[in-house]
Amino acid sequence: MNTLNLTKKRITLICIFLALFTLGTVFIFITPPTVKSTYGLSTETSDGVTISFNIFEPTNGGSNRPVILIGHGSMVNKEMVKGYALELAAAGFVAVPFDFRGHGQSSMVEPDNKTKDIIAIIQYLSTWDDVDITSLGYIGYSMGGLGQQLIDSDLSFKCFIGIGTWLYPTLRTGTSADPLNVLMIQALFDEAVELPALKESLAIRVGIPVSNVDTNKLYGSFQQGNASMIYLDDNSNHLTLAWDPDFIREARDWAINSFDLDVVDETYYVNIRGLILLMQVIGGIGFFFLALEPLSKLILKKKSKRGNELQFYKIDTTDISIKNIAIKSIVYPIVLGIPGVLIFIPLLLILPLAVAGFVVALLFGQAFGLMILLWRIGKKTSLTFRKILMEPFKARRSFLRQALLGLVLAILLYLIVYASIGLNYLGLFPSITKFWTIPIYFVICFFVILILNLLTQAVLQNKFTDSIKDNLKVVFLGTIFPLLYYIVYLLLVALLTRSLFYFGTFIPISILMFALTSAVSVLSYRKTGNIITGTIINAVLLTFLIVTISTPQSGFSFIAMMLFH
Secondary structure, eight states: OGGGTOOHHHHHHHHHHHHHHHHHHHHHHHOSTTEEEEEEEEEEOTTSOEEEEEEEEETTOOSSEEEEEEEOOTTOOGGGGHHHHHHHHHHTOEEEEEOOTTSTTSOOOSSOOTHHHHHHHHHHHTTOSSEEEEEEEEEEEGGGGGGHHHHTTOTTEEEEEEESSOOOTTSOOOOSSSOOEEEEEEEEEOSSOOHHHHHHHHHHHHTSOGGGOOTTOOBSOTTTTOOEEEEEEEEEETTGGGTOHHHHHHHHHHHHHHHTOOOSOOOOOHHHHHHHHHHHHHHHHHHHHHHHHHHHHHHHSOGGGTTSOOOOOOOOOTTSOHHHHHHHHHHHHHHHHHHHHHHHHHHHHHSSSHHHHHHHHHHHHHHHHHHHHHHHHHHHTTOOHHHHHHGGGOSHHHHHHHHHHHHHHHHHHHHHHIIIIITTTSOOOOOGGGGGGHHHHHHHHHHHHHHHHIIIIIIIGGGSOSSHHHHHHHHHHHHHHHHHHHHHHHHHHHHHHTOOHHHHHHHHHHHHHHHHHHHHHHHHHHHHSSSHHHHHHHHHHHHHHHHHHOOSOOHHHHHHHHHHO
């Protein structure tokens, strides 16, 4: 047993972290306790598109319950708005977050007509005996605001809540007989929607000069069926609108007032679920890192050799200081990234799923700069770049074991992240119609992460000891190198597009992603002596993320949209 380093202390810690993850997973799916959750439902639109959705409803049943449909934004999915659905269901609504076509687990199709997706959900619910299909509300986050096209003509909708989205100035004005109460939720730092534009639309809606429109002020009334308001909060941006507790509470209260609902459950669960998620993530990640070493020994070595010392793949840079390499690792990609991205653009134009292509194009820009740096390091140490690149694959049997270990650990980490983040805050499982693209993006992600790991592990990490403090230093460097590059290049994209949308959307997710992948690379290298395992794990995680968030769009139309939208 000791050959696998399964000491009593490690076994105890593994059990503790696994228990934390298991309890967190159970509790996050039974909270709120007053809500019944049904996952993995689907229906078909009039033009043959499969739409995926979940239903959250009060456990106490009831009849003639009002329905709130929840449409997500571009590049995300129904899991991102799950917090709104749970709070509304706890209050007494039947809440239905769904994936628009081409997003999440709904199928891809052209031409694009997302209004049919909403109609398909309504038709599905019309077969239920205990819902009032004439009492509908709609929440539209970002792109989801397109639901106004249907709301304008369908008098079944009594309530529209726009979250970081536009307001049609001609959207029908509610009356006591046919109410439509409209709440526009806006973050002060929203990169996609401008507050003055919302005020102009609201001014037309309520019939007052735009100069007199104030935020957080109610116009009209719920009794008259024409309540209208812009709710402004100063602590969020466009991305975090979907998770902000204040916004979720405001949307919940607005829906309750719009339908004059007798609230089933007064408790507010957003912050409780946040604490449960924290426990779940800490438990899952802790379990993963503790299990990495025994799994490495089990798969990489024969039983008779498990006690032997590891042979590390290293690129000798004795004459180059840590500071020198760190500075060059930042400067080279930033300076040489543009040629790298330009080299990649022809591939971007033919790749499916343009957003995924855009992400890997930026990553390739960094990899190109690091390749030049590795080439120059090789010249000083009498190593060709080809030898540097091929050395991790040198021993065929060892490589196959590394690949197997990487696959096993990738599946383990993916399941942990999917059960926590993926099913509750940001979906990580693409539709079947996108699955054929996964091998394509995996190969590209594997290559760009391999280049980064050659620099951060085979060069830099070998200059540090195996102490916790030094490992944390390498994790920090492995996070900061791609993050600084991404910040600079997304700011360049912002200048070209005259919009901070991609910057504000990608950077928060990138910080978490780069920190996790850096930690995985550092620890897997320490436990395996090679960079292959960590590269495979991170490539799998990144591939599933970018394929899931990508929509069916060509590279040509994506570039045109960015430059001329």
